[in-house]
Amino acid sequence: MGTTETQQQVEYISSDSIKKRRLFRVGLFAIIGFLVLAIGIFVMGDRRNLFSKTFTVTAYFENIEGLLSGAGVVVNGIRVGSVADVKLVLNDSGSRVKVDMVIEEEYRQMIHVSSIAAIGQLGIVGDKQVEIITSDFSTPVVKNGDVIGAAPPSNYLAIIDKADQAVQNVTNITSSLDTLFLRFRRGEGTIGKFLTDDAAYNELVGVGQSAQKLFDETANQFAQLSVILRATADNVGGITKESEKLIRDLGQGKGTVGALLYDRGLYDSLETLVGTLSRTADNAGMAAREFGTNMRGLRSSWLLGGLFSGGESDEMNAELLQRELDIKREELRRQEELLNQREREILNGSK
Known part of the structure; x- marks a missing residue:
């Protein structure tokens, strides 16, 4: 009976060991299968074109900024391949990074x-990738193994440094403005005194009143001058008419022709009168022009412009009088030239 129990115990232990070995084998195969599946998924994920027809192009970069093998290659935002190999090479221009793309x-x-x-x-x-940009489609299509150009990478550190400098400049400007406004509030400087000092304001009001x-x-x-100019213009008009009549009579041999022919003093008096009237008209015109210039200067002043904004009509009247005086002055000069011409004719006739 003892032998039977011993045999049963041995058979139980043997069957238990067999079960454990089977479980171990199953677990081992399961682990190996999961590893193979994971590796396959990883490889397939990095090499999407593993089972499609492909070609290879190469580009040489100065710096790839952490680009890794298996990274995507895109054209217009669409993935068309992947980076097959990244290798540091040495050539005549120095060390460069060779990037093979499938x-x-x-x-x-x-x-x-x-x-x-x-x-x-x-x-x-995000992750780095290679972007292929084509601007000229008239050139030949690449062949397998061709080398294409590479754009220099963006220097993000330099951009960040420039941004820091810009921020620092803005900070400095803000600080300077704060200091400037603080001085204004304290009444420092010319503008600060003007803003905070009542005396400066009162002086400005006094200047405006003056x-x-x-x-x-x-x-x-100006009103008095306008009256004088108008009276002068009327006098010049009358004198001009008398001068025309006198010259007309002189040309026709009437009236004062004899006196002008034989009395030199009368002729000289007339010539002196015409010259005096011409100079008077010149002086009046000059006074009108100077007054108009002064009025325009007062209205264009930044301080007094607002106080002299209502004299446009007076200035227009002055300009009209000035033009009228110019016309009369030209007429007097013409009459004077006619008198001189008559004088020369008389002198030539007496000879």
């Missing part, structure tokens, strides 16, 4: 020998 055959027509490869990234802080008084006096003088 691209699907169906996208060959989109890549030409003039295309440029550039390092980009997915999003702001300017208004000056304007009133000038307006009165």
